[in-house]
Amino acid sequence: MDSVLGIDIGGNNFRIGIFDREGRRLDLSEGRTDSSGGREWMLNEIHKRSQSLIGKAGRQVQACGISFGGPVNYERQEVSSMHVSGWRGFDLARWVKEKLQLDCLVDNDANAGALGEFRYGAGRGTHSILYVTLSTGIGGGVVCEDKLLHGRDSLAGELGHVPMSVAGAPCSCGGRGCLETLCSGTAIGLRGRGLAKNNPELMARTIELSSGDPQAITAETIFRAAAEGDKGALFIVREATGWLARGLLAAIRILNPDRIILGGGVALAGKHLLDPLHEHLEALNAPTLKYSTQIAVAELGNYSPLYGAAALGWELA
Numbered sequence: 001m002d003s004v005l006g007i008d009i010g011g012n013n014f015r016i017g018i019f020d021r022e023g024r025r026l027d028l029s030e031g032r033t034d035s036s037g038g039r040e041w042m043l044n045e046i047h048k049r050s051q052s053l054i055g056k057a058g059r060q061v062q063a064c065g066i067s068f069g070g071p072v073n074y075e076r077q078e079v080s081s082m083h084v085s086g087w088r089g090f091d092l093a094r095w096v097k098e099k100l101q102l103d104c105l106v107d108n109d110a111n112a113g114a115l116g117e118f119r120y121g122a123g124r125g126t127h128s129i130l131y132v133t134l135s136t137g138i139g140g141g142v143v144c145e146d147k148l149l150h151g152r153d154s155l156a157g158e159l160g161h162v163p164m165s166v167a168g169a170p171c172s173c174g175g176r177g178c179l180e181t182l183c184s185g186t187a188i189g190l191r192g193r194g195l196a197k198n199n200p201e202l203m204a205r206t207i208e209l210s211s212g213d214p215q216a217i218t219a220e221t222i223f224r225a226a227a228e229g230d231k232g233a234l235f236i237v238r239e240a241t242g243w244l245a246r247g248l249l250a251a252i253r254i255l256n257p258d259r260i261i262l263g264g265g266v267a268l269a270g271k272h273l274l275d276p277l278h279e280h281l282e283a284l285n286a287p288t289l290k291y292s293t294q295i296a297v298a299e300l301g302n303y304s305p306l307y308g309a310a311a312l313g314w315e316l317a
């Protein structure tokens, strides 16, 4: 019986698991990322915990896959990070080979999440998917005809940074008016706080659900209020899903995937996200270009990238 090691290095959490060929998680070690500790702290945790998992696996661990929460040049297998110090240009696969004696494949978390859902989650049984994470930002990964699409610069699937609005807000990428500035969790929360300032009456229920503090409004409290049918919250959700529908429709027009899978914290809203999204898509759709791409919520939740890391490991094993 053999297995692989999957590692998910994220800005907030990290997860390490042992997986069998069917994608069953046999063991797991996870914790909060201490970003002040930088690269050295993270590598130390991974080394210690991986050795322990491998030691008690009771079966051969054949290879390792890593999901990295930042840009990865897939061709060169090189990671970098905007937020945590020390990662730029770091050869993570070589480090794994030296420290854990395992061959290793590294990809960014959106691609790993796409692969995880494709192999073991909501994408099973399809040949092509677009996976979109709606959280602090918006990330995306594409599986096209059973293969992850990387593109010339490892930038394929960056749906969050498609410019949608000329007069839009500045984006984390340096651009302006990107999809991410309009319907990420951060953008939805910001819109709620802005509206609460100008129109507290309209946002009364959302404010109530945010411990009475208009500045504590988040995408989560907005979706909770929307689920109760609150008018102000529904207005914001309607606006955000309108932008998301436009972004997804562009992706459908280019890729026409079997399924679009929505992950990340915002997707936890489930039907309260999907229903207005479908309404917008229906209104935008042209009858002559009728598509059958389905839209689903991720099945593996926060663990999609970890399962994808295991799938990367299996590509080497």
Ligand SMILES: [Zn+2]
Residues within 6 Å of the ligand: 160, 161, 162, 171, 172, 173, 174, 175, 176, 178, 180
């Ligand atoms: Zn951007």
